[in-house]
Amino acid sequence: MNTSPRPERTALAGSDAENCNTSANPAFGDVLEARLSRRNALRLSVGSAGAAVLGTVGLSACGGGGDAAPPASVPLALNFAAVPKSTADAVSVPAGYTAAVLFALGDPIAAATPDYRNDGTDGDFDNRAGDHHDGMEYFGLNATGTARDAAGSTRGLLVQNHEATSHAGARAGFPTEYASTYVHANGGTNTLPRPAAEVDKEVALHGLSIIEVSRNAGRFSYDKASAYNRRVTPLTAMRISGPARGHALMKTKHSVAGTDARGTLNNCGTGTTPWGTFLTGEENFAGYFTRSATDNADRAAAGDARSVVSLNRYGRSQGAASRHAWETGGPADAYARWNISALAGQPADGSGDYRNELNTFGWVVEMDPYDKAQAIRKRTALGRFAHESATFGLRTAGKPLAVYMGDDSRGEYIYKFVSAAAWSEADANPANRITTGDKYLDSGRLYVAKFNADGSGDWIELDIANAAIAGYATYAFADQADVLVNARLAADAVGATKMDRPEWCAVHPVTGEIYYTLTNNSNRKVEPTGSQMAVDAANPRAYSDSYGGGAPGAPGNIHGHIIRMKEAGGEGAATRFSWDVYLFGAEAGADAARVNLSALTAEQDFSSPDGLWFSPKTGLCFIQTDDGAYTDVSNCMMLAGIPGQVGDGAVVPLEYTKADASKLVVNARVGAKPTAATLRRFLVGPVDCEITGITETPDGKALFVNIQHPGESILQADIADPSRYTSHWPGNAGYGAGGANARPRSATIVITRDDGGVIGVSGDRFLNNN
Ligand code: FEO
Numbered sequence: 001m002n003t004s005p006r007p008e009r010t011a012l013a014g015s016d017a018e019n020c021n022t023s024a025n026p027a028f029g030d031v032l033e034a035r036l037s038r039r040n041a042l043r044l045s046v047g048s049a050g051a052a053v054l055g056t057v058g059l060s061a062c063g064g065g066g067d068a069a070p071p072a073s074v075p076l077a078l079n080f081a082a083v084p085k086s087t088a089d090a091v092s093v094p095a096g097y098t099a100a101v102l103f104a105l106g107d108p109i110a111a112a113t114p115d116y117r118n119d120g121t122d123g124d125f126d127n128r129a130g131d132h133h134d135g136m137e138y139f140g141l142n143a144t145g146t147a148r149d150a151a152g153s154t155r156g157l158l159v160q161n162h163e164a165t166s167h168a169g170a171r172a173g174f175p176t177e178y179a180s181t182y183v184h185a186n187g188g189t190n191t192l193p194r195p196a197a198e199v200d201k202e203v204a205l206h207g208l209s210i211i212e213v214s215r216n217a218g219r220f221s222y223d224k225a226s227a228y229n230r231r232v233t234p235l236t237a238m239r240i241s242g243p244a245r246g247h248a249l250m251k252t253k254h255s256v257a258g259t260d261a262r263g264t265l266n267n268c269g270t271g272t273t274p275w276g277t278f279l280t281g282e283e284n285f286a287g288y289f290t291r292s293a294t295d296n297a298d299r300a301a302a303g304d305a306r307s308v309v310s311l312n313r314y315g316r317s318q319g320a321a322s323r324h325a326w327e328t329g330g331p332a333d334a335y336a337r338w339n340i341s342a343l344a345g346q347p348a349d350g351s352g353d354y355r356n357e358l359n360t361f362g363w364v365v366e367m368d369p370y371d372k373a374q375a376i377r378k379r380t381a382l383g384r385f386a387h388e389s390a391t392f393g394l395r396t397a398g399k400p401l402a403v404y405m406g407d408d409s410r411g412e413y414i415y416k417f418v419s420a421a422a423w424s425e426a427d428a429n430p431a432n433r434i435t436t437g438d439k440y441l442d443s444g445r446l447y448v449a450k451f452n453a454d455g456s457g458d459w460i461e462l463d464i465a466n467a468a469i470a471g472y473a474t475y476a477f478a479d480q481a482d483v484l485v486n487a488r489l490a491a492d493a494v495g496a497t498k499m500d501r502p503e504w505c506a507v508h509p510v511t512g513e514i515y516y517t518l519t520n521n522s523n524r525k526v527e528p529t530g531s532q533m534a535v536d537a538a539n540p541r542a543y544s545d546s547y548g549g550g551a552p553g554a555p556g557n558i559h560g561h562i563i564r565m566k567e568a569g570g571e572g573a574a575t576r577f578s579w580d581v582y583l584f585g586a587e588a589g590a591d592a593a594r595v596n597l598s599a600l601t602a603e604q605d606f607s608s609p610d611g612l613w614f615s616p617k618t619g620l621c622f623i624q625t626d627d628g629a630y631t632d633v634s635n636c637m638m639l640a641g642i643p644g645q646v647g648d649g650a651v652v653p654l655e656y657t658k659a660d661a662s663k664l665v666v667n668a669r670v671g672a673k674p675t676a677a678t679l680r681r682f683l684v685g686p687v688d689c690e691i692t693g694i695t696e697t698p699d700g701k702a703l704f705v706n707i708q709h710p711g712e713s714i715l716q717a718d719i720a721d722p723s724r725y726t727s728h729w730p731g732n733a734g735y736g737a738g739g740a741n742a743r744p745r746s747a748t749i750v751i752t753r754d755d756g757g758v759i760g761v762s763g764d765r766f767l768n769n770n
């Protein structure tokens, strides 16, 4: 029996939470520093449309162009009993629902590829499911499978991200591990150089998968032999599109013209376009690359000290080691490209090495899932940062389209893109989908959000013509494409608001309000030092929590919150918005005045919201967690809610006492507290997992959810001893090889109601007739 200590999952959070925002952007004037004389909550003013009723939402303003007009008012009622918190190594869903595994790590997607043995001896990963299933979208097919049918609910394409793989990485007290432990027979090689065969397997575990799924007798399965099936990996050819195409910053040895890129990486959230294509966000890409210990000086000698500012801001300081040491796999470019150092003797413009390779990642990528012949595009007009999802606002014919996006690192920003082209309904079903993407996503304006203490907000355009950007002392922008490549620096320059790790965004299908999960931020402080951030109105909480009966940890925003925004005039192109907080994550028993501001009950409490999605069929809001702070009590989970709207709650003053005994007051704008009728836990996952990725058939009767990295905490030394795995799911649920001793696998599940009804709600009047 191996008795070596097992690192806690919380220690793994670092790669998702890098803090590279050292800009001086303050907490703005939204923190009241005063002695508070009154503690009663101030009522928020509720606009004339503020008529959300508990348990119902008036569904009257459909903007989902192309859908049938909804009924004037649809009463929504949650039709399931809340799922209790659980630490069982299993997926729990409400009584009356069934969750079945559909597609797990290693499952074959080509006729000739054998079933997954799940013992580390499998090969051919270009024809298997990747690892760490993440964001996911469903694209309907017609009955014969020959063409897109946006309303097709019996046959479709399931497209998803494979974000990363489970490995130990670098953790205090343990030797650094590079290998993706579960996919190698002996847990992989952690000495350098890494064997090419191991690197090849791990690279192929990343990227995207497209599978054809169909419903037969009420049960979904995927077709292993479908011609639509496809893997996209970090080696798949892609086109740089939009303003940065051909720019000097994009030149690499792979594409001297700066017009092409190799692959996509660390794909996290997703999106769909109104014209039927798939969007994926490249998130924590930087960690896969290494820079030499002398690279700052080498770049300065090449006349390019400026690039060092950019690299540091995007998380690659000189001397940084790469996550998997893939650069050691061999001399070929496919390995060398993971070393982004400026190599001696190579041209200063970057055409002879991979010094600019990092600039080819960090984008929203668009793919036509129906057509393998169309080049996949990196949409540079949408800006470069650690992208999560990309979500369109409600659309109106003749008006530009808005796309909402977040940058997930501590203290990063919320962004939106507004297309130059005005929406035409004819483009909802175009002859060529990807060139329709060129029309809407290659030119437009990129904005970053600034939240004011009074509940208002400003979208600030990231434009080279802005004097704050053109004259930014920290980084001299060359042109607008440089602003997009270095969007974080441009956002610093204009004083955007540092947020508590923006994860997914979702747009309410009726109100058009924009919701963002802010997953957590250990660096949110009352009295910040260094790169920490001060509490402010939009990120108002700093509090302690304990784990597993231990002493309370350092204060921060441990459990995260969900902020929502309402565009001025309901216009996607607005430059002003109002906002409040839909929900504050908290433990049900936490201090109601300071921490559990949304008064979450045991049937509702959660930590670290991440995935966020509204059902187009029902309008239900699904919240998924990626948590390491409440996992002593429950594994990660998914909740379903019926939100109201901005301004339906109250302003709650939070008073903090500083070290010098002076008071700091921050006004939290707390949305209407949920009730048992408007928020319930719907699902709890297996041990050490994250719940992420969600989509449904257009009829709302099959819900696809991803279970990412069950049993993530694993050391190479423990691979031979299954008792050391923290999870054996889904093998222990009877899926695939291995049974109760199986190596854990990320997997897609499909949830159906046993009576065949629409997921989550009772009633028969919905937002669309699909
Ligand atoms: Fe991949 Fe920010 O979660």
Ligand code: CA
Pocket: 545, 546, 547, 548, 587, 629, 630
């Ligand atoms: Ca706790």
Ligand code: CA
Pocket: 268, 269, 388, 503, 504, 610, 611, 626, 692
């Ligand atoms: Ca995420």
Ligand code: CA
Pocket: 016, 610, 626, 690
């Ligand atoms: Ca996450």
